[in-house]
Each structure stands twice: as C-alpha cells, then as structure tokens.
Amino acid sequence: MRRTFLSRNLIVFVLMSLGPAFGAGERDCPLPNARQLAWQEAELGVVFHYDLHVFDGQKYGQSGNRITPISDYNIFNPQRLDTDQWIRAARDAGARFAILTATHETGFALYQSDVNPYCLKAVQWRDGKGDIVREFVDSCRKYGLKPGIYVGVRWNSFFGVHDFQVNGEGPFRDNRQAYYRAMCEGMVRELCTRYGELFEIWFDGGASHPDKGAPDVLPIVKKHQPNCLFYHNEQLAEARWGGSESGTVPYPCWATFPNFYSHGSDSPREHLRLLRTGDPNGAYWMPAMSDAPLRGYNGRHEWFWEPGDEAHIYPVDRLVEMYYKSVGRNSTLILGLTPDPNGLMPAPDVVRLKQFGDEIRRRFGKPIATAGSVGWPSAHPTSGSQRTRANQPRHPHGGHPQGRTGARIRVGRPLRRKLDHAQPRHLHRAQAHRAIRECDGD
Amino acid sequence: MRRTFLSRNLIVFVLMSLGPAFGAGERDCPLPNARQLAWQEAELGVVFHYDLHVFDGQKYGQSGNRITPISDYNIFNPQRLDTDQWIRAARDAGARFAILTATHETGFALYQSDVNPYCLKAVQWRDGKGDIVREFVDSCRKYGLKPGIYVGVRWNSFFGVHDFQVNGEGPFRDNRQAYYRAMCEGMVRELCTRYGELFEIWFDGGASHPDKGAPDVLPIVKKHQPNCLFYHNEQLAEARWGGSESGTVPYPCWATFPNFYSHGSDSPREHLRLLRTGDPNGAYWMPAMSDAPLRGYNGRHEWFWEPGDEAHIYPVDRLVEMYYKSVGRNSTLILGLTPDPNGLMPAPDVVRLKQFGDEIRRRFGKPIATAGSVGWPSAHPTSGSQRTRANQPRHPHGGHPQGRTGARIRVGRPLRRKLDHAQPRHLHRAQAHRAIRECDGD
Known part of the structure; x- marks a missing residue:
C-alpha cells in the first residue's frame, strides 16, 4: 500500500520535475533499485x-x-547476552535496520560455521552451541528492524590474512589463499541461507575482486539474497562509504557515482572527495553511507567496547547535528554500537540512544505536509534536510514529521535528489515508468 | 613384584658381566631410566x-x-568408530602400547581442544562432541595396552606452518608464530592432563627447540607426565628414530648415542648411520625405534588409509622378519596402523595382525629358560634375537618364550645391551645399584 501510494506521488513529482523536457529524447540517467531505495528510505541504521x-x-x-x-x-x-536488549536500544534511537559483525578482523565468527572452525563452536561459552547471528536476526524481526550482516574478509589475524592476502610465500601461500577464498565464500553462503532475508550485507573494506584471489561473493549474495543491498566489492557497490567516520557527509551529497564500484582511484585525495560528494553526472546510483561509532566523542573513536569509554559517547546535540548532516544531506546514517563483555548494550549508551531518538521524534515526529495533498508546502526546499514526508508507517521516528527546525518536505527523496539535477532532456517516459516500477518493487 | 624379581636377576647378571673389573674405578656409563626401560621392555607397539x-x-x-x-x-x-576394535587388533598383534596421532600434518586435532579450534569441535560428526583421544585411551586401558600420543607440531597446513615455521613475513608472521607456539603448548598441556598417564609422547619430526620459536613442550610433559617417554625435541630424546621406516635396524644397534638429542648433524649421511647403529661409546641412553606402516609392502608405503591398498599389507613372513630385525636387534618396533573412513581397522589388516601375533607367540610363547633359576642356558646369546626371558606377565605374546627358532635368552635386556659392550672398568658398585634402582622405578 505504501509503495503504491508513494509511486503515485512519484509520478506527480517526476512529471513536475521534468516539465517540458519530458519525453524529449534518450538519456543515461541512473535510477535506484528497490534495495537502494529501501536503504535510503530507512535513513538510520546501526551496526x-x-x-x-x-x-x-x-x-x-x-x-x-x-x-x-x-x-x-x-x-x-557474554554471560548475560540479550540481543533483544540490543535491538530495543537501536529501535529507541530510531534505527530501521541493524547490522552485526558476523566476523570482524580477528576472523572469529559469531555463529555456528561449518567452514570456519574459528567460530562459536570453538568456545566453551554455551558449550560451543551459541549462535549470536541467530539471536540477533530473531531480535531484529521481533522489534521490526531489518537485519543485516557485516562480514570481514579483508583481515583475519587468526588465519593470517592481511588486506585480503594470505601471508606467506610460494605454493603454500597460494593453496591457503584458495582455501581462504573458499572459506569466505562458504561463510557468505551460510549467512545468506540460514537466517532469512537480509537487508544489507557489508563487506568490510569491500571484498576486493575475485580476479585478485578474493572470495567470489557477489553471485552468492545475488542468488540467495536478491533483496539484500550489496556493499561492496570491486564488482558492485550498491552504496558507498561517505568518506569519513564522522557520521556526516558534505552538502551537496549526490547519490550517483561515476563507477559501478567505489574503490579507490589513482588519487586517494580526489577519490575521498568523490566518495563524500558523489558525482551529479555519475552513471551509477550509489548513495552514501555516513557511519560513526556512538563512542566517538571528545578524543576517542571506538567501534568496540572498551573499559572506561563512557565519557566518549556522543552527546545528544552532536548526534542530532550528525543526523542533520547525514540523513538531512541524502545519506543513510549508520551508528556503531558495541555490547559489553556481559553481552549487553551498556546502560549509558542505551540512555543516549533513547535521548537521541526522542529528540529526532520530537523534531520530526509529524510531517509538515502529507503527500497526496494538492500542491507543495510554501517553504520551498533549500537543503536536503528539508523534505516533505509521505505516508511512512515504518519511519524510524514514527508518524508524520513536523517541527520547528529542519521541517522536511519529502516525496520520493532518493529519486528526486538525482532528478533535481539530471539533464531532463535525457529522460523519457519509459524510464520514468521504470523508476516508478522500481519503487513498487516490480 | 615383577620388577623386584627382575632386579634380583639384574644383580646377578650385572655382577657376572662385570667380573673382575667390578668396582675398579670411575666411569661414564649411561643407564636407562624407568621410562626407557618400560619402552624397551614393551618391544612392540603400534601407532x-x-x-x-x-x-x-x-x-x-x-x-x-x-x-x-x-x-x-x-x-x-567415521560413522562406525570403534576404538575397542582398533585396540583388539593391536593386542592380537602382541602390541603392549598404542599411540594415536592426536594431530598430524593437517593440524586437525582428534579431540575437544580449547586452544585449537581446528578440532573435533568444528565438525558435524557427533554434533561436534566427539573425542577420539578419549575413546582411544579408554580402549587401551580396557585391553591392557599403554596409551601414547603423537602430536604433530612441525606441519600445519590449516594454520600455515611449514617445518615448524609459520609461513609469512614481518611482525604478522612473528605474532602468529608466537600464537602457534602457545597453541601447541596448550594442546600438549591438554593431552598431558586430560587422559591419565601416557606411555609415550611422540612429536612428529621432533619438536625443534624453543629457542627457535618452537613450542616449549618438554617442561609441560615433565610436569604432568613424569612417567611418559619423551620423543623428542632438540632438548631431549629418550628414544631415537632408527633411521628408516622399514621397521628394522642393522646389527649391532646400540641403545646409546653421543648426544642428548637425536637431531641431525652436519653430515646427513653420517647422522643417518648413527641413528641406525647408535654409538657403543655414546654418553646418553637412547634406544632405537623401528617403525613401519603395516601397509608398506610391495611398492607402497602408506601410514594412512587409502582405497585399494589392501594388497600392500605386509605378509606374515615379512612381519616376522621385521620383528627379528627390530625387537631382535635391541629396538622397539612400532607398526603403523590406520583405521578406514568408517572408523574401523580394515578386516584384512585385522586378520594380518592376528596372524603375525600368533606366529610370534608360537615361536616365543614360552621361554627356553626362566630367570631366577641357577646358571644360564647352554645356548649362549649370539645375537640380539636370543635372550632369556624373565617372568614378564605383560609380555605382548604372553607366557614364557620357547620355540625352535630364535630362542631368546633375556634378563634385563636393555641394560645388558649396553653393559655387554661397555668398558667394565668404568662401572662401579654405586652405578650398578643405580641401574637396579632405576629398574625398580625408584
């Protein structure tokens, strides 16, 4: 229902945007796919x-x-592990999806892998039967968040992998590289087939390229998780890193990019700029992620729980500012959270996430205009933080936004962010319809 | 009781051997310790x-x-795993001890390790709860064989270890080398503390030296398994490899060796000769092992089960010849056995082991003389295969040997093999008594 309703508005909006040039000729205008649209619509997630x-x-x-x-x-x-408590904290912040590091840089897997022995089967905790990925996705679904998985294949300090490459030399190295590749592919297959539908799969630092000996993960994800956002390797990036771990992007931040992958160019400095801004003339739809650890304030920047870091939890005003400079600038914000050694989100983090969510709800909990009504709000959008919100029952902050500051006018945001600046003469009717079908998930 | 009885005979024998030179001066004559004596007394084991x-x-x-x-x-x-069946096969061959490869060159551990995740915890078999080391030692004790453990630390194709060295370069390699060292020490600690008393611990290819980054295993074994034969690293070899995998040693084969370790010298050829013959003037007691795989006949030489190798099981006459040229030459014979993918010793191997054991029992099942009687048999020993047997209830072939061929005269064999050829003037009373105490396990 929502999408149908939204698509109607898109038709209106697209037609308005194209104006007299509509149907005037060929074009090369990228459009978001359903996965990207859902990811951008989500606006806020956690990892x-x-x-x-x-x-x-x-x-x-x-x-x-x-x-x-x-x-x-x-x-x-983690003697008191409670993923429900994790996900409630994320929900209270307004996150619509949550991602878990199934493996990170140690190579240790938080589930019952049959291809990576360095996993929860190896430990005495829960007699080797623990499966945190399972509990995590179950909790996500219980509280209405979409689950995603982060897989680290770039580093593995146990197996001896450094920047995708198995350490060593000669045929032994080559054999272990091939084995590691198969191990990673096997893990991705397990993660894509055991836990239901995933919202996003996140390969840490990208998954390189199979031609370089890296695991060939794209076909596996495509086969088993057709609705999962693929982020990312050198064959495909359905989203891109926004170029910093500050939780912000600059303005403007385009959802388009010149390449189908987001890996580096010859000029790292120029590439970083490109990641941050995108390219209004880019041929590929690739919206930007803004990511930051919640514990990244005042001189520290920690994705993982460490003792004594409570003072480094971002204050609410800084989180709100981050929200404005990410979600408000056409980027999806992903906040980094980390449970403590007990298996719980620490109380100060839980409190802060709730405060943050409450403030965003207070500001944007009600829309200043409802799509489907005739015409547009008088306050014309001047930045990405001002949008009209359509009927969005799954919006992280619930209801229809309305507030004094940053009133948002939003219809089909991701599409519009591109169409605002596209060359209208290059878009014809069939492509406008494709955009609408894409939004409908056809 | 047995040892006390044996020691009385030893006194007689030592005194007789020393003759007029007894007590004539200082000496530097090595003597076996209780572990070595037990190992030599065992005569036949399996791995x-x-x-x-x-x-x-x-x-x-x-x-x-x-x-x-x-x-x-x-x-x-191994769906039909039955270690009782393994050990019955070994017992029928006459083995008095049995050794299991807790880890071999893949690095995969056949038990529930808490330090090596690449172990039976990782597999689906028995829901990750299998412990073959446990079942193995239980079966050994059930059938009266002494259990031993073989640990491979030299190679680990999973973790990336080649000839003791973690493959790679730089600090990452060094860190993984240190980790691997600790992992191996941890496995040795587990194996030495979880399964009761072990008869022998066998480090594949030796365990190198801690100064070279290898695991520091000797103190662990000494602490937890004071009665376990240590074979071997560059700090200690309580037995030595006999220089071939033919199951034989040349004659003479001395139980003494010039070094406290048995690793190589500058001249591999000369070292191999030394391993085979020992050194009559060697300062260290280090008896020789003769090892051979049961499936080593007629063009193949396989320690591990493979399909279609039944034709390569040694015939009985070749096994008997091997026995003569190993046990009969002052060496302990260790036959390599390998269960099949079902978890059972293959039927042809079981039959052959029984045939071999029966033939040895037929030849040596009764002694031609009983120690404790007055005087010596008229047939004076002329080779290591002729010995008088003392009362040895635990002899692999039972009873007191007597037969037409290779009649054995044996009292305190291992000690005598050295004393026969030692310079008697270098042995005095205190050392003779020490030998006797050693035999008594004091």
Whole structure:
C-alpha cells in the first residue's frame, strides 16, 4: 500500500520535475533499485561491533589486532547476552535496520560455521552451541528492524590474512589463499541461507575482486539474497562509504557515482572527495553511507567496547547535528554500537540512544505536509534536510514529521535528489515508468 | 613384584658381566631410566594414523598435504568408530602400547581442544562432541595396552606452518608464530592432563627447540607426565628414530648415542648411520625405534588409509622378519596402523595382525629358560634375537618364550645391551645399584 501510494506521488513529482523536457529524447540517467531505495528510505541504521577483543580488558588497537591473534579465544563469554536488549536500544534511537559483525578482523565468527572452525563452536561459552547471528536476526524481526550482516574478509589475524592476502610465500601461500577464498565464500553462503532475508550485507573494506584471489561473493549474495543491498566489492557497490567516520557527509551529497564500484582511484585525495560528494553526472546510483561509532566523542573513536569509554559517547546535540548532516544531506546514517563483555548494550549508551531518538521524534515526529495533498508546502526546499514526508508507517521516528527546525518536505527523496539535477532532456517516459516500477518493487 | 624379581636377576647378571673389573674405578656409563626401560621392555607397539585426508577418497601425498589445507573438514565422519576394535587388533598383534596421532600434518586435532579450534569441535560428526583421544585411551586401558600420543607440531597446513615455521613475513608472521607456539603448548598441556598417564609422547619430526620459536613442550610433559617417554625435541630424546621406516635396524644397534638429542648433524649421511647403529661409546641412553606402516609392502608405503591398498599389507613372513630385525636387534618396533573412513581397522589388516601375533607367540610363547633359576642356558646369546626371558606377565605374546627358532635368552635386556659392550672398568658398585634402582622405578 505504501509503495503504491508513494509511486503515485512519484509520478506527480517526476512529471513536475521534468516539465517540458519530458519525453524529449534518450538519456543515461541512473535510477535506484528497490534495495537502494529501501536503504535510503530507512535513513538510520546501526551496526553492532562485537569480537573477541571486547573481552580482553585491553584498549583496542585496530592496526595491532589485525596482525595479532587473540591469545585465548575462550575469553569470549557474554554471560548475560540479550540481543533483544540490543535491538530495543537501536529501535529507541530510531534505527530501521541493524547490522552485526558476523566476523570482524580477528576472523572469529559469531555463529555456528561449518567452514570456519574459528567460530562459536570453538568456545566453551554455551558449550560451543551459541549462535549470536541467530539471536540477533530473531531480535531484529521481533522489534521490526531489518537485519543485516557485516562480514570481514579483508583481515583475519587468526588465519593470517592481511588486506585480503594470505601471508606467506610460494605454493603454500597460494593453496591457503584458495582455501581462504573458499572459506569466505562458504561463510557468505551460510549467512545468506540460514537466517532469512537480509537487508544489507557489508563487506568490510569491500571484498576486493575475485580476479585478485578474493572470495567470489557477489553471485552468492545475488542468488540467495536478491533483496539484500550489496556493499561492496570491486564488482558492485550498491552504496558507498561517505568518506569519513564522522557520521556526516558534505552538502551537496549526490547519490550517483561515476563507477559501478567505489574503490579507490589513482588519487586517494580526489577519490575521498568523490566518495563524500558523489558525482551529479555519475552513471551509477550509489548513495552514501555516513557511519560513526556512538563512542566517538571528545578524543576517542571506538567501534568496540572498551573499559572506561563512557565519557566518549556522543552527546545528544552532536548526534542530532550528525543526523542533520547525514540523513538531512541524502545519506543513510549508520551508528556503531558495541555490547559489553556481559553481552549487553551498556546502560549509558542505551540512555543516549533513547535521548537521541526522542529528540529526532520530537523534531520530526509529524510531517509538515502529507503527500497526496494538492500542491507543495510554501517553504520551498533549500537543503536536503528539508523534505516533505509521505505516508511512512515504518519511519524510524514514527508518524508524520513536523517541527520547528529542519521541517522536511519529502516525496520520493532518493529519486528526486538525482532528478533535481539530471539533464531532463535525457529522460523519457519509459524510464520514468521504470523508476516508478522500481519503487513498487516490480 | 615383577620388577623386584627382575632386579634380583639384574644383580646377578650385572655382577657376572662385570667380573673382575667390578668396582675398579670411575666411569661414564649411561643407564636407562624407568621410562626407557618400560619402552624397551614393551618391544612392540603400534601407532594409529588418522586424519582428515583418510576421508577424501584420494591417494595421500604427504608433501602436498603438508602445504594444502583439506578443502572440507566435514568429510571427517567415521560413522562406525570403534576404538575397542582398533585396540583388539593391536593386542592380537602382541602390541603392549598404542599411540594415536592426536594431530598430524593437517593440524586437525582428534579431540575437544580449547586452544585449537581446528578440532573435533568444528565438525558435524557427533554434533561436534566427539573425542577420539578419549575413546582411544579408554580402549587401551580396557585391553591392557599403554596409551601414547603423537602430536604433530612441525606441519600445519590449516594454520600455515611449514617445518615448524609459520609461513609469512614481518611482525604478522612473528605474532602468529608466537600464537602457534602457545597453541601447541596448550594442546600438549591438554593431552598431558586430560587422559591419565601416557606411555609415550611422540612429536612428529621432533619438536625443534624453543629457542627457535618452537613450542616449549618438554617442561609441560615433565610436569604432568613424569612417567611418559619423551620423543623428542632438540632438548631431549629418550628414544631415537632408527633411521628408516622399514621397521628394522642393522646389527649391532646400540641403545646409546653421543648426544642428548637425536637431531641431525652436519653430515646427513653420517647422522643417518648413527641413528641406525647408535654409538657403543655414546654418553646418553637412547634406544632405537623401528617403525613401519603395516601397509608398506610391495611398492607402497602408506601410514594412512587409502582405497585399494589392501594388497600392500605386509605378509606374515615379512612381519616376522621385521620383528627379528627390530625387537631382535635391541629396538622397539612400532607398526603403523590406520583405521578406514568408517572408523574401523580394515578386516584384512585385522586378520594380518592376528596372524603375525600368533606366529610370534608360537615361536616365543614360552621361554627356553626362566630367570631366577641357577646358571644360564647352554645356548649362549649370539645375537640380539636370543635372550632369556624373565617372568614378564605383560609380555605382548604372553607366557614364557620357547620355540625352535630364535630362542631368546633375556634378563634385563636393555641394560645388558649396553653393559655387554661397555668398558667394565668404568662401572662401579654405586652405578650398578643405580641401574637396579632405576629398574625398580625408584
């Protein structure tokens, strides 16, 4: 119902935007697919980081952890694990999807893998029968969030993988590279077939390219998870990193990109700029993610739980500002959360997430205009944070936004963000219809 | 009781051997410790080889397997596992001890390790709860064989270890080397503390030296298994490899060796000769092992089960010859056995082992002389295969040997093999008593 209703508005909007040029000729205008549209519509998600070193009582050093196996994996022992509590915290923040690091840089898998022995089968916790991915997706569905999975294949300090490459030399290295590739493909297959529909699969640092010996993950995801946003490897990026871990993107931030992948170019500086801004003339739809750890304030920036980091939880005003500079600028915001060694989201984080969600709901809980009505609000949009909201029962903050600050006018936002600036003469009727069908999920 | 009885005979024998030179001066004559004496007394053992590649239906290629991870470890699925059946086969052959490859060159551990995730916890077989080491030692004790453990730390195709060295470069390699060292030490600790008293621990190819980054296993074994023969690393070899996998040693084969370890010298050829013959003037007691796979006949030499190798089981006459040229030459014979993918010793191997044991019992089932009687048999020993047997209720072939061929005269064999050729003037009373105490296990 919602999509049908939205598509009607899109027709109106597209026609209005195209104006006299509608149907005037050929074009090369990218359009979002259903996965991308859903991901952009979601606006706010969270990613839970959880790995062995949460339990070691040490300060996390990413560069060191990547090349240093955790000395005793049986430190993994979340005695009070409660993924419902995690997801309630995410829901209270307004997140519409949640992602879990099924594996991160240690290589340790938070489920019952049959291809990676370095997983929850290995530990004494729950007699080797724990499956946090399972509990996580169940909790997501219980509370109406879409579950996603983060898979780290770029680093594996246990198996000896550094930046996709198995450490070593000669045929032994080559054999282990082939084995690792198959192991990663096997994990992706397991994760794509055991836990129902996934909203997003996130390959840490991208999954490189099979031609370089990296796992050939794209066909697996496409086969088993046709509705899952693929982020990303050198064959496809259905979203792109927004170029910082500040939770923000600059304005303007285009949802289009010149390549079908978002990996680097010859000029890292120019590439970073491109990730942040996108390219209004880019041939590929690739909206930007703004990501930041909740514990990234005032001199620290930690994706993983560490003792004594409570003072580094972002204050509410900073989170709201982040929301404006990400969601408000045509980017999807993904906040990094990390449960503690007990298996719970720490109380201060839970409180802050609720405060943040409440504030966003207070500001945008009611729409200033309802799509389907005749005409447009008098306050014409001047930035991405001002949009009219259509009927969106699944909006993270519920109801129809209305507020004093940042009143949003929104119809078919992602599509419009591109169409505003496309060359209208290149779009004809069939493509407008395709856009509408895409929004309908046809 | 047995040992006390034996020691009385030893006194007689030592005194007789020393003759007029007894007590004549200082000496540097090595003596066996209780572990070595028990190992030499055992005469015949078996070593069961079992690893992932038994299940792959392929011909085993050791050099390839060492550097090629097994593609799917869930092929490990011995549906009819019956270690009682294994040990009955070993018992019928006359073995007094049995050793199991807890890990071999894949790195896969046949038990519930808490330090090596690549173990029976990882597989679907028995829902990840299988422990073959446990069943193996239980079966050994049930049938009166002493259990021993073989640990492979030299190779690990999964983790990426080649000839003790973690493959790779830089700090990542060094960190993984340190991790691997701790993992191996942890496995040795588990194996030495979970399964009761072990008869022998066998480090495949030796365990190198901690100074070279290898696991520091000797203190662990010494602490937890004071009665376990340590074979071997560069710090200690309580037995040595006899220099071939033919199941034989040349004659003479001395139980003494010039070094406290048996690793190589500058001249591999000379070292191999030394391993085979020992050194009559060697300062260290280090008896020789003769090892051979049962499936080593007529053009093949396989420690691991493979399809179609039944024709390569040694015939009985060849096994008897092997026995003469190993046990009969002052060496302990260890036959390599390998269960099939069902988890059972194959029927042809079981039959052959029984035939071999029956023939040895027929030849040596009764002694030609009983120690404790006055004087010596008229047939004076002329080779190591002729010995008088003392009262040995635990002899692999039972009873007191007597037969037409190879009649054995044996009292305190291992000690005598050295004393026969030692310079008697270097042995005095205190050392003779020490030998006797050693035999008594003091």
